[in-house]
Amino acid sequence: MPARLSRTLAAIATTVALAVTAPVASAAEQAPADQHFTGTLADGATWIADVPGNWNGTLLLFSHGFGPTVAQDAPSAAARTALLAEGYALSGSSYDPNGSMWALNSAERDQFATLDAFAGTVGRPSRTIAVGQSMGGLVNAQIARDGAGRVDGALGLCGLVAGGTDLDNYQLDAEHTLARLLLPGEQVKLTGFATQEEAAAIADRLTAAVTAAQTTPQGRARIALAAAYLNLADWAPGQDRPAPTDFEGQEQQQYAWLAQGLLSFIEGGRYAVEQSAGGNNSWNKGVSYAALLAGSAHAPQVHALYRAAGLSLRTDLAALTASADVVADPAAVRTAQRTSSAGQGLSVPLLDVHTTADNLVPVEQESAFAARVEASDDAGLLRQAYVERQGHCAFTTAETLAAVHAIDRRITAGHWGNVAEPGTLQRSALALNLDGAAYLPYRPDALTVGRTATRHSH
Structure with missing residues (x-):
């Protein structure tokens, strides 16, 4: 065999041997690893961030809801997994851990500080989308108002966008009704709680x-009256939606919400709001409970149940009005207006998504918020979408991702087009083949509250 051919065959053999025996890197080893970051802000708040190896350059800044001040960066574990898989980076703060769980005194500040911490630790994102859930939806609306140059758009999920004072006022109306009509003669303290x-x-x-x-029929009629003031949905989990004229069925489902501990959440929330505001920011002195009911979408139900029970609705409404004597602390109202309101304007596009039967943050809050945005001439920046389902923040992962994609596309296009239309959102969510979707055309009723923070009783 010629020497040249011999050397060539030997080289080929060596190459084949190396090809067979050399370790081959797996796909996981070749792909950049996901990274988790954490840190502490100036007020003691913690921040966290998760950055996927295939980061697409977009950061989602997540504002968490009412509860323990623990840093979160996604609305759910399933949403976190899906968003990271799509290349989104996630970040969020705990808010100030030294104050009230109604952390509106620090939340927006801490979220902006989290953006700075992320940029200094990870790098500056090419695009930032604020996302907020429940109480964090109120924080998110504030960020959408104040965040020009820092965020490019915002997505609110089941947001408490009517603000803390509207919340405490309509809840006070329901509490006053229950205390006055179901516990006559008792002095039930409804505000100014000293302790949890x-x-x-x-x-x-x-x-x-x-x-x-x-x-009793009389008791059920009065529960329905309180539920009307509470803006309480009449469609409870695990039950079929009652017919529009099935007034007894509607009351039974409102009762189901109340029996499941709703009042414990309401009173605990009031204590936290008052802690944050430095006093009672709600009032009912001077409120006409007849006029308040007349503006409620639940008025026909209340009238029907009172007739069936043989009760005088006029007498009960007069008693409620005459005994309404709660006066707000003006300083607390001013503090809550400064820290716990939104809707005075928008500086970036905002998409709000809400379930149609939300027991904790009534969908009617979206009507109040939209009116305030419109009054600020920023209605073109706001879109609102609705999911037909019972419960607070009861979104599927597919619905959440479709909403993220919608605001992302709005930022890219510079205009809404049809990205936030219910049909588009539904098709987008179903195309993900995850856990279903129920977007639908919907228009919420007006929020039953009857007064504004700028015209409160002293």
């Missing part, structure tokens, strides 16, 4: 009164 335990005890007392009242 005091708030919990009042919630237990009112819940027991509701449970007892449900056993």
Whole structure:
């Protein structure tokens, strides 16, 4: 064999041997690894971030809802997994851990500080989308108002966008109704709780009164009146939606919400809001409970149940108005207006998504928010979409991702087009083949609240 051919064959053999024996890197080893970051802000708040190896350059800044001040960067574990898989980076803060769980005094500031921390630690994103859920939806609306140059767009999920004072006022109306009509003669403290335990005890007392009242037609009529003031949905989990004229069925489902501990959440929330505001920011002195009911979408139900029970609605409404004597602390109202309101304007596009039967943050809050945005001449920046489902923040992962994609496309295009239309969102969500979707055309009723923070009683 010629020497040249021999050397060539030997080289080929060596190459083949190396090809067979050399370790081959797996796809996981070749792909950049996901990274998790954490840090502490100036006020003691913590921030976290998750950055996928295939980061697409977009950061989602997540504002979490009411509860323990623990940093979160996604609305759910399933949404986090799906968003990271799509290349989105995620970040969010705890808010100031030293104050109230109604952390509106620090939340927006801490979220902006989180953006700075992310940029200094990870790098500056090419695009930032603010996302907020529940109470964090209110924070998110503030960011959409104030965040020009820092965020490019915003997505609100089940947001408490009517603000803290509207919330406490319509809840006070419902609490006043339950206390005055179901516990006549008792002096039930409804504001100014000294401790969380005091708030919990009042919630237990009112819940027991509701449970007892449900056993009589008169009690059920009065529960329906309180539910109207609470803007409480009449479609509860695990049940079929009652017909528009099935007034008894509507009340039974409103009672189901109340019996499941809703009042405990309301009273605990009031304690936290008052902690944050430095006093009571709600009032009912001077409120006409007849006029308030007349503006409620639930008025026909209330009238029908009162007639069936043989009760005088006029007498009860007059008693509620005459005994309404709660006066707000003006300083607390001013503080809540400064820290716990939104809707005075928008500086970036905002898409709000809400379930149609939300027991904790009524979908009617979106009507109040839209009116304020429109009054600021920023209606063109706002779109609102609705999911037909019972429960607070009860979105599927597909619905959440479709909403993220919609605001992302709005930022890219510079105009809304049809990206936030219910049909587009539904098709986008179903195309993900995840866990279903129920976007639909919907227009919420007006929020039953009857007064504004700028015209409160002293």
